Amino acid sequence: MSHTRNATHLSYRADGGGAVTLRAALLVIGTLLLQLGFITSYLGAFHHPTPHRVDLDVVAPTAQLRDRTAHQLDGLSGSPLDAHPVSDEAKATRRIKHRETDAALIVNPSGRTDRLLVAGAAGNSLAQATEQVVTAAERSAGRTVAATDIVPASSGDSRSLSSFYLVIGWCVGGYLCAAILAISAGARPASPRRAVIRLAVLALYSVLAGLGGAIIVGPVLGALPGSFPALWGLGALTVFAVGAATLALQALFGVLGIGLAILLVVVLGNPSSGGPYPYPLLPAFWRHIGPYLPPGAGTWTSRSIAYFQGNAVTWPLLVLAGWAVVGTLLTLLASAIRTRVHPDSPELLNPPAGRPRV
Template sequence: MTFVDEVKSAVTVRAALLVIGVLGLMVAFIASYAGAFHHPKPKDVPFGVVAPAQISAQAVQRLNAIPGGALDARAVEDRAAATRQLRDRDIDGALIVDPGSTTDTLLVAGGGGASLSQAVELVVTSIEKAEQRTVKVVDVAPADPEDARGLSSFYLVVGWCVGGYLCAAILAISHGARPANVQRAVIRLGALAVYSIAAGLLGALIIGPVLGALPGSYLGLAGLGALVVFAVGATTLAFQGLAGIVGIGLAILVVVVLGNPSAGGAYPYPLLPPFWKAIGPALPPGAGTWAARSIAYFRGNAVTGPLLVLSAWAVGGAAVTLVMAGLRKRDERAGDDPLEVGAGAGA
């Protein structure tokens, strides 16, 4: 055989296409992470202003006129209302203006992400300094001392997401990417559900009681973890039902390449560029990170939307998996799909 024949024999067209696909994933990974993180800056941060009626409108206008539109300021009735909105995650900061003093008070919520609270503090401090005023910073929902920069919730959710798509990928590698029939699809989803419950319980145990890295309800975090793992796993099974083993790459594209940098972990949503800010809340890592922080630091407030997002991925993934299994004509021959390792097992 010539060298060219050896190459053709060793590297099939399918293998070459898969390698090209992996190269594309790598490029997308670099572009997505660098695009999201290379130049974080605050934009339209929900912000409250507490000031006497005669100067309230002027104070709001002054903050909204900051170059670049860093703050989306609105008047708030009093300090108690501002604190409540911060803990409900309706705003990310609030300025309490004291016209009888040269010092104002800035309320922040460090549990929502240290980078965001620090960015808000920097913006407000620069404005106040220009007017020869000082700012006293009060954190009404601080991150736990063991939770470095409020990132433990993000790392926890990333771990759950990895567990979800790896579980589905292992099922594909072991018994073929596409279930042989609806019954086998139900078995896979059932196995994924059991795995998800175990992953949720263990992840919450490690991050809370074992490491002390994240406060909040253990059962609340465990339940969230089970939902995150199942949502990601079911989505991966659905992609595999649609595209075979290539579906694993599609799951990585959605969850890792697009989902992780837009999750609001290292940089919360107001610091991300428009594209990542828009897609983050709709993807499992973003929904999971927001919900984990809410459980840990905000008394479980503002979790309905993220839980609905995760439920939609879970239900949608399971439904597509079952539908694709029902549409597939079972092939008893071994090697039904040359891209599926172990396809002959027909599970």
């Protein structure tokens, strides 16, 4: 009987060791940390949106009135506004449409009601928050304000969130495609040839994914206006940028690279993208990292294409291109170094039977 119990105990230990290896346990712990990071990042970014230095142009008939009003708005508690004197309404309107400022206050010296120009297409939550802050400031001065949305979102994009969801879909497709390509034959590309093939497949996938997203958001659903070819190109670049970065991380860190890609794109990138809450409403950490991550760069660009005639897209496009170029170079470099370090690796010379060569 004792011999039977000992054999059963050894069998359980053997089965448990095979089911949960040390490597698997570490990956599970990493997943837990990633999950907690997800919760922390989203709640940290979204639980208390507060305006911070929202760009506001101030227009008035005299320089003295412009300067005095801008100074008063700049001095509001908590610095919700960053006010700039502007000579005339036409210039302020142009600056809003070129995404150089967020809103404009048109002061009426002969009456008690001023006008506030906003751009709902740049983020409905930002337009509402700006109106609330300016309304409160005007009320304290015994004045009122009437808001006018000079760049409204389309009827199919009432909350100005279609750009955000479109870009998030492209980003998810990018890292999932890269993960599948890597897992199909080991997370680290065994040779430069395999790395090139994976990048080529990713490029083809990116073109198709960009086209599909542009078709769905435009002709199918009518959620976003703007240039169809421009949205298609943005989609292809976004998908490839995220996919190339994921391939690079996998080439450098193996399966851990998938988790790192999710950390950058999903855990940090999504809440800092400026989608649900534009940058001036986000806490400092997310406000500062958002423009440098693919979801933020893509969301800004897609809104500019849809509503602002493609203005102010140079920097975000450079960010996406940087992710694509650096990801591609690191993927090729890591595979070349591995080939040099392990030139006689059986996987390089003769991959296991049945394993895809991609």
